[in-house]
Amino acid sequence: MAALAQAEKRTVEEAGRLARYRFLAALCRQERAHFVLTGHQADDQVETILHHLLRGTGPAGLAAMSPVAPLPEAPGWPAWLLRPLLTSSAAAIRTYCAAHGLQPRQDSSNAETHYRRNQIRLELIPQLERLNPQLRERLLTLARLTRADEQYLIAHTDVAWQRTLQTEGPGWLRLARAAWLAEPTALRRRLLRRATVALLTGGEEIGFRTIEQPCQVAAPSRSGAQARLPGGITLENEPGALLLYRPGLRPTESVPQAAAAAELPIPGRILLADGWSLSAEIVPNPGLNQIRRSVDPMTAFV
Secondary structure: OHHHHHHHOOOHHHHHHHHHHHHHHHHHHHHOOOEEEOOOOHHHHHHHHHHHHHHOOOHHHHHOOOOEEEOOOOOOOOOEEEOOOOOOOHHHHHHHHHHOOOOOOOOHHHHOOOOHHHHHHHHHHHHHHHHOOOHHHHHHHHHHHHHHHHHHHHHHHHHHHHHHEEEEEOOEEEEEHHHHHOOOHHHHHHHHHHHHHHHOOOOOOOOHHHHHHHHHHOOHHHOOOEEEOHHHOEEEEEOOEEEEEOOOOOOOOOOOOOOOOOOOOOOEEEEOHHHOEEEEOOOOOOOHHHHHHOOOOOOOOO
16 A cells, blocks of 8 residues: 555555455456446545545535545446445444444554544544534534435536537547536536546546636636646637546647638628638627627637
8 A cells, every 4th residue: 555655646545445446346357247336334424424524525515425436446347335224323332233243353553543433533522512512413413414415416417518518639639618618607616527537547636726716717718728637738719619638638639720701791701821811700789698699719709
């Protein structure tokens, strides 16, 4: 784990989590299995919520672990992660084990307080419970409520993604800027996060600051500006579009170019380089709403 953490610039805890999921994903493919059940329980959920709060988080972090989720590190194979004990407390599970003569295994590292999660379990939670004995119940309620809100926002993000994604290729994608700007701020952030995640290959963390600066760069007044995202991904504010690409994978497809000055008849059409053409037509009384609804980056109302 130490070597993996150093190689991928992660903490030992993060490296261990990643290694476990990679192992489980490989085993699923090997055994042609589609489900992995884990022993995560309610006390783990409480620790996860507090861990996310301490490092800074949004609604997804407050929702914490889901009872059902796609298995991480398993691209190309339909595998699901199930947590059937997520609503059972550690005390209830220990009682069950004692009643049935079961001997749970104890990880010796759980007692080492130099790990953040162990500090939360052994030191922070007991202190907070002195202030509010119902702390665990309150945090679990928060997670349930936030998870419902998060599922609602995810559904709206899926719909907005269909409206916003313009084109994509190996290691790059392009969002229609007008369609992106038409979304509320909450969905704009989520769409940029989704675009970034779609291009990432190493599971990098994406925090609020990571997304907020590209949101500013994507404003119409910043045409031509660039922003950096995790994994070396670049966001370019193109005319009418937001282009995101991994290092060395910027698309080189042809774009409209005029080889020399030319007069455009109105109405009429002229030929450009590489098979492109530019045409003009008169649109009688288009109306402001028609102009605002136009999301085609190749169309301009003049």
